[in-house]
Amino acid sequence: MRTPIDPSIVADQNEIRAAELKRDYQYLGEKLARQNINIETIKNKIAEFSVAIPSWGVGTGGTRFARFPMGGEPRNVFEKIEDCGVIQQLSKTTNTVSPHFPWDNVDDFNELREYAAAFGLGFDAVNSNTFQDQKEQKHSYKFGSLTHSDAATRQQAVDHNIEVIEAGKKLGSKALTVWVGDGSNFAGQQSFTNAFNHYLDSNAKIYAALPDDWQMFLEHKIFEPAFYSTVIQDWGSSLLAAQTLGEKCKCLVDLGHHAPNVNIEMIVARLHHAKKLGGFHFNDSKYGDDDLDSGSINPFQLFLIFNELVEAGARDAQFNPAYMMDQSHNVTDPIESLMNSADVISRTYARALLVDHKLLNQYQEENDALMAYNTLRSAYETDVSAIVQQARLEQGGAIDTIATYRASEYRKKVTEARPSSGNASSGIV
């Protein structure tokens, strides 16, 4: 196994914190035992949990105004994999990468697959890109892609998605995520009905190219780049399309792709009820699609979402959504942000696992609103640090991922090794 961080640094850093963690883990274990919760069961679930890293997430993000790249940015997909390898080595929560095409195109996908495997990384859902024009393409996506008024442009976008499936097959991926920014900026610019029909027709062609054991995820987003209307703007349109396209087609919920204050945890419950929740993209936001770090603004909302995901899993043993972090790291080292977010997501999942659903259901049946809320609150307020740290330690990761990463001086080393960095494509969907 390739280890981008010297294992002796990880061992030294863990040694500093091991005794304290042992005491904390024992204390929490006794506390949870009084609630009839076995800490080992929770820890094992945390150890099994994984959230994918988007390949574009290890580059510095930006806004339409500017991007401020830091030193040592990955210059190609192999260097992105190396950075993802750091995140996985220390956090042990991120054993897959979600690639984006054409940004991550290579001549030899088998080579890329083997290179990633050497870091203990596989490939999660593949992402297509029909929201920007590429140099060699014949038809422009200025007025849309899968929903364009022109049939040849739609076909070009369909062909691209099928090429992405082909790449994914070689990488060992099992899902295609489709997000299109198609929409309009003026009232009357676009026929809502025609555009949606084009969307369904185009996606039916992509669906037909899916291997039997693959899934297709439709990602909705309320606005941007279109600011008046977006073809797949909400979970209702997404669900309608997924139900029309077939069993292998499901909806993907990106936390940031909703209007402020929308009850996203309820959307999770509704989509699960329809057996159409295929995936979830984690991030946080204050206003719109801010792509802030997961749980950094509204950690309680993230907990409520996880509570629904845990409930869905308890009701349905087949429920196995694809999880990915979809964030834009404008002011931090992306590796640090992704490790921090993986930690936050794991902690939130651990707290959701502590919810006594039997008791919660009893309070709900009795209409005891206060105690129902307090049942959630009790789990939410539990400090589960020792559980996620112990899970990482037992798998060979770092008790404190950020401190260990900083001690390794990885960023300084890659800044020297990648002198002409700063050119990597870094888009956020």
Ligand SMILES: [Mn+2]
């Ligand atoms: Mn997304």
